[in-house]
Amino acid sequence: MRLIIKPDYGTASEWIAKYIVQKINQHNDNKPFVLGLPTGSSPLGVYRELVRLYENKEVSFQNVATFNMDEYIGLEKGHAQSYSTFMKENFFNHIDILPENCHIPDGSSSDINRECLQYEEKILQYGGIDLFLGGVGEDGHIAFNEPGSSLQSKTRIKTLTNNTILNNARFFNNNPSDVPKTAITVGVSTIMSAREVIIIACGHNKARALKMGVEGSVNQMWTISALQLHPKGIIVCDEDATMELKVGTYRYFKEIEGSII
Numbered sequence: 711m712r713l714i715i716k717p718d719y720g721t722a723s724e725w726i727a728k729y730i731v732q733k734i735n736q737h738n739d740n741k742p743f744v745l746g747l748p749t750g751s752s753p754l755g756v757y758r759e760l761v762r763l764y765e766n767k768e769v770s771f772q773n774v775a776t777f778n779m780d781e782y783i784g785l786e787k788g789h790a791q792s793y794s795t796f797m798k799e800n801f802f803n804h805i806d807i808l809p810e811n812c813h814i815p816d817g818s819s820s821d822i823n824r825e826c827l828q829y830e831e832k833i834l835q836y837g838g839i840d841l842f843l844g845g846v847g848e849d850g851h852i853a854f855n856e857p858g859s860s861l862q863s864k865t866r867i868k869t870l871t872n873n874t875i876l877n878n879a880r881f882f883n884n885n886p887s888d889v890p891k892t893a894i895t896v897g898v899s900t901i902m903s904a905r906e907v908i909i910i911a912c913g914h915n916k917a918r919a920l921k922m923g924v925e926g927s928v929n930q931m932w933t934i935s936a937l938q939l940h941p942k943g944i945i946v947c948d949e950d951a952t953m954e955l956k957v958g959t960y961r962y963f964k965e966i967e968g969s970i971i
């Protein structure tokens with residue numbers, strides 16, 4: 711696992727956006743480059759920077775397909791707080807991606823279990839995910855794989871923890887009772903099947919999740935820790951998120967990434 715420590719959220723986001731653009735531009739295949747994408751506040755800086763690079767003509771998304779990590783169950787696609795709306799407003803509406811290449815689980819489907827199976831099948835039809843970008847919850851969850859999620863899990867329904875509901879209430883006028891209680895989420899194994907995985911962990915509130923993900927054992931209670939088993943896993947964090955790391959861990963990753971002499 712690589713741990714890239716950047717001074718702040720802005721520089722961390724720029725590093726990730728540049729990395730993604732490089733991968734898209736190196737991809738010379740007729741099949742689209744397949745990106746897995748998250749919502750939440752963590753990826754906003756990356757999306758802003760990707761839009762800027764697109765406007766600067768440094769990248770095109772015409773040969774890119776995307777699969778989002780998750781979606782609330784019970785919200786129509788056009789609902790203001792659906793992840794579908796979030797993705798359009800913050801990313802898809804500002805780039806040249808083809809709408810038919812943007813995939814988000816349908817949380818309003820009448821058969822959610824079938825929707826989950828079909829989502830996995832669709833990923834396979836595209837040849838798997840080249841690069842999965844994700845955030846992390848304060849309790850170490852990736853996508854909506856809350857503590858206790860099987861590390862072998864695939865796309866399925868998950869019940870959200872109270873902690874996640876309270877954290878996400880900020881998107882629902884601070885009203886926890888408006889936050890859906892269940893979601894469709896890709897599984898830990900869906901994310902780990904991607905050829906590369908990048909997790910963003912910025913801010914003091916992610917310090918514990920970062921510690922458990924980097925220094926803790928691989929376990930179901932901190933699903934971010936599954937990244938330790940991935941052959942090409944990267945966590946990009948800011949200084950604030952390193953607060954709980956051992957000094958030795960911090961110095962080790964700074965040294966091997968060449969950011970201290």
Ligand SMILES: N[C@@H]1[C@@H](O)[C@H](O)[C@@H](COP(=O)(O)O)O[C@@H]1O
Pocket residue numbers: 748749750751752753779780844845846847848851852853854874
């Ligand atoms: N399902 C999402 C996750 O994908 C996200 O990583 C997490 C953290 O959100 P934020 O980036 O806003 O801290 O929130 C939600 O639970």
